[in-house]
Amino acid sequence: MTARLYYLSKDILRIINEYTHEEINHQDFLDWIKKHPCLTNNYCTKQEIKMLDTLNQMINQKNINKCDLTRFYQKIQQKYLKEKYGEST
Secondary structure, eight states, X not given: OOHHHHHHHHHHHHHHHHHHTTSSOHHHHHHHHHTOHHHHTTOOOHHHHHHHHHXXXXXXXXSOOHHHHXXXXXXXXXXXXXXXXXXXX
């Protein structure tokens, strides 16, 4: 995992957590994705784009499925923990 992907994973975990705990609203969530440095600087890897695209698709559904967000959160968290701590979760 590249350093950028590692930090993107942490960013995604943070933003999902803030959204599911209603600390930010839907528009804040959309703005975060649109303005993420990975996309605005146009240097994302395919894996980074896929992560952001998946997140974008989830939050653009009419009724955001928080269960899907939670599963995506857990998937990212597993990759993040595995990279950070060398654990298999």
